[in-house]
Amino acid sequence: MTRVWILPVLLVLSGAAAATGPARSGDPVLAAVLLVLFVLLAGATSPLVFPRPIAAAEARRRSAADGRPVVYWRPGCTYCLRLRLRLGRDASRLYWVDIWRDPAGAAEVRAANGGDETVPTVFVADRPHTNPDPSWVRAQLPPAA
Known part of the structure; x- marks a missing residue:
């Protein structure tokens, strides 16, 4: 049962990692956009869509x-x-x-x-x-x- 959540969780973690760089560089807008994009991808690949x-x-x-x-x-x-x-x-x-x-x-x-x-x-x-x-x-x- 947990296998179905591996990809969505990895996408959220990747989004958080990708957003860290722009957030530290003082670009919160880009960080927010990256995080939202990865969260949307995680949602689309999760079983919740079906x-x-x-x-x-x-x-x-x-x-x-x-x-x-x-x-x-x-x-x-x-x-x-x-x-x-x-x-x-x-x-x-x-x-x-x-x-x-x-x-x-x-x-x-x-x-x-x-x-x-x-x-x-x-x-x-x-x-x-x-x-x-x-x-x-x-x-x-x-x-x-």
């Missing part, structure tokens, strides 16, 4: 019941972040499985990708699609009720 993850078995069960796609992702993945941001509000209509928290989800991704943990892997009707276009994923969503 909807609450669920277990792979539960995601499969729910998907079978309502036809919504299941997205397997991991924190720090730029392609996962791209998918999440491009989906916007529609992201909450998918089931998100964090493969770093769920070993069964990681195993499903490896089985779908020839042994690699390539994410995002989106399962639609039990068929895997690796790193699909966000507009295609949006088109796979059932109509909103």
Whole structure:
């Protein structure tokens, strides 16, 4: 569980280190800008950007019941972040499985990708699609009720 926070924490620490130089040199504006930039990057790579993850078995069960796609992702993945941001509000209509928290989800991704943990892997009707276009994923969503 702590592994998902390594990159965001490193970014915040790096931002603090990068801001120290300009702050000591008497340029607090540059120091503040650097710190804010690194904090924003840390936030973007953290699990907080994504909807609450669920277990792979539960995601499969729910998907079978309502036809919504299941997205397997991991924190720090730029392609996962791209998918999440491009989906916007529609992201909450998918089931998100964090493969770093769920070993069964990681195993499903490896089985779908020839042994690699390539994410995002989106399962639609039990068929895997690796790193699909966000507009295609949006088109796979059932109509909103």
